[in-house]
Amino acid sequence: MTTKRIVLTGGGSGGHIYPLLAVAEELINLAPKFQFSLELFYLGPSGNYDKTISQAGITPSFILASKWRRYASINNLLDIPKFFLSIPQAFFKMFLLMPDLVFSKGGTSSIPVVLAARFFRIPVIIHESDSIPGMNNLFAGKVAKKVYLGFPRAKQYFNPQKTEVVGNPIRRELLARKVSREEARQKLGIQQPDLPVILVIGSSQGSQNLNKIVLAALEFLLQKAHIIHQTGKANHERVAAIAERLLQGKSLPGTYRPSPYFNEEELGTALSAADLVISRASAGAINEIAAFGRAALLIPLPTAAHDHQRVNAYDFAEETKGAAVLEEGNLTPTLFLNKVNELLAKKEQLARWGMAASHFFHPEATERIAQGILETLSHSS
The missing domain is CATH 3.40.50.2000 (Glycogen Phosphorylase B;)
Known part of the structure; x- marks a missing residue:
């Protein structure tokens, strides 16, 4: 040797x-x-x-x-x-x-x-x-x-x-956490199998602007889906507190699960459970979405160097036909909610998008x- x-x-x-x-x-x-x-x-x-x-x-x-x-x-x-x-x-x-x-x-x-x-x-x-x-x-x-x-x-x-x-x-440990949707939802304790699951990921550190948009639309989203939300460690307490006030005393079909950060096991379970992933468009995030074969709504970070997240997002969407892109400069809670509702209404399309996205993964x-x-x-x- x-x-x-x-x-x-x-x-x-x-x-x-x-x-x-x-x-x-x-x-x-x-x-x-x-x-x-x-x-x-x-x-x-x-x-x-x-x-x-x-x-x-x-x-x-x-x-x-x-x-x-x-x-x-x-x-x-x-x-x-x-x-x-x-x-x-x-x-x-x-x-x-x-x-x-x-x-x-x-x-x-x-x-x-x-x-x-x-x-x-x-x-x-x-x-x-x-x-x-x-x-x-x-x-x-x-x-x-x-x-x-x-x-x-x-x-x-x-x-x-x-x-x-x-x-x-991509990390082996993350890929090893990939399980069926049913197993992942059971692990998360999600009781309503007919309700879709939305996973929101800002980045490894979270995204303040994405957090704000999700909170603004939260009550309406929970009428149609469960939400798993990676807030970022720095933002978690604030986001969780605002969400608690917004949802206090309200009985909604969906559940809201904010988390400061995902380790490999938690991220693997969340991706496995998701029907739709709402995410920034870093290369790592796109790769993980593709590895788990999930439909995506990508919201590129506008301050990324050379605007590379926007180009990443459109390249991925164009090549796979497995994602939609919303640019933050045009993003309002109403536009965001309308787009998510449009995607959730097309369950078969989400399944096709997930399959198409998986072909991007190497x-x-x-x-x-x-x-x-x-x-x-x-x-x-």
Whole structure:
């Protein structure tokens, strides 16, 4: 067995960390076939997922977090020195680790790591999840040996000789939680089997604007459906309190289940139970919807970099014919409610949409990325 060191890097959000964890798990699974013993490291910003990274058998090492926001914010000025300070941090830590390969998921904090890899002549492989790449992956793609993509549209931005569309990685643990609708609803204690289930997901941190729209329409929605609502940890107490006041003393057919955050088991159960998923249009959210074969109403985040969520949403809807898109700029509680009612009234269409959405999911994506990383290591030995 030959020992190989791999550094995983990316921004600190769930959209970066969860795909890294999925690929890391597959790397560990496939490494013996290549006669490799792996040492995995995470080099990036510290955040909410530090414990999760360590529990996955990955040694974390942190650099200063920075982010460029595409809207006016004092934090942009504060993050400029953080970014430049993170560069020598990354160079020093990469010198100490001296890995055999770097796998990057993008994000501003990945750039110092990619720069250090370039300086030390360490091969870089990247994965871009979205239809429109971020600036960080556009830069990293120029020095990467291989570029893996989640959406076909992104191929135009990279060298076609080293680009491959594979889909987006997903955690095995989440897929393992997929069960039948009946089993999921029984697990959730949903008694009325004839009433549809709506799952609302803002993002890993929740969405204040989406929460407001759901609360404004809540009483009317519960006349026709059960609602499972991921509010986000920061918003949960407020949303739950408002919902309690709105529903106090009212007997409605549907039940309302707010939750601050879903772990893999909870998310798998909620997706399995749902007839319709109302969600932001991050690549990760779309991938999970497709993996579970669910119809979707996508509401893209308007402040997403390069408007990539809007493009993600329309690409997914156009390719699969398994989703509708509502843009937040035009969104009112009345328009939202009318669209949801329209979709719920067409049960057969929702079932067809779910089946169509499932064809967008690439179950082999994680394995193909891990295989490519290990093959690169094998060729460079």
